[in-house]
Amino acid sequence: MKFTGTKSYIATDDLSLSVNAAIALERPLLIKGEPGTGKTMLALEVAKSLDLPLIEWHIKSTTKAQQGLYEYDAVTRLRDSQLGDERVKDISNYIQKGKLWEAFTSEQQVVLLIDEIDKADIEFPNDLLQELDRMEFYVYETKETIKATTRPIVIISSNNEKELPDAFLRRCFFHYISFPDRETMKEIIKVHHPKVKEKLVKEALDIFFDVRKVPGLKKKPSTSELVDWLKLLMADDLPDEILKNRDPSKAIPPLYGALVKNEQDVQLLERLAFMTRREGNNQN
Secondary structure: OOOHHHOEEOOOOOHHHHHHHHHHHOOOOEEEEEEOHHHHHHHHHHHHOOOOOOOEOOOOOOOOOHHHHHHEEEHHHHHHHOOOHHHHHHHHEEEOOOOOHHHHHHHHOOOEEEOOOOHOOOHHHHOOHHHHHEEEEOOOOEEEEEEEOOOEEEEEOOOOOOOOOOOHHOEEEEEOOOOOHHHHHHHHHHOOOOOOOOHHHHHHHHHHHHHHHHHOOOOOOOHHHHHHHHHHHHHHHHHHHHHOOOOOEEEEEEEEOOOOOOHHHHHHHHHHHHHHHHHHHHOO
16 A cells, blocks of 8 residues: 555655655654645545544643553542442543554554644653554553554654654654645645636735745745635635736735734735835835
């Protein structure tokens, strides 16, 4: 089984090669890239392409590594013992299985997504080193070892918010998803908007890449935001009018709220528009 992308996900040759290399090496695939470049979607599409179940573990700032293995609910067990509940005789009734447990004990191979690992505490990756390396862990409460029956395909995404430990990086196969070039972006747009006019795509991409080039921008617009913006431009047959008649001296794109997501960047684009207009007036 080889991953080559899907009808709904355009994968570059480099990305496909990295996915297949990680699978062959039986190493977790660590994916980095700008927000909106499809890191999370990759796991879903790999599962779809290889016809495998997907297990998702979305990491938050409060997530602990232990939660991925299992959690023991001692408080509920104590309460039940006080109430004379028969369930207390079997401690496994109070063990809540985590996502790694689910992946390890699945009857068939699964794709396990550990999403945005850098959101958690800095020790989080180190706490999972042994489990991801050996594909097993020990449950102290029940005195059993949970070992992967079929090794899952592990995909780990990171937004580069924190540096990951070297020991963790050594155990991963790494790939950085570069921002799509113009031709790849056209392919992505076709997937999401197959009926879009070529002229609209050309004009929209001109504006989109111009905005991304603006120095000092706090958040550059991403692929997903371009797709949303085009959806708006296509609505009610307005796009041609909006783009054709736009004032080239204006740095703010039409319907900019789909592309620019904070007031600092709006103000920056407005200042650039003002400076462009003033330069134009001085030349006249």
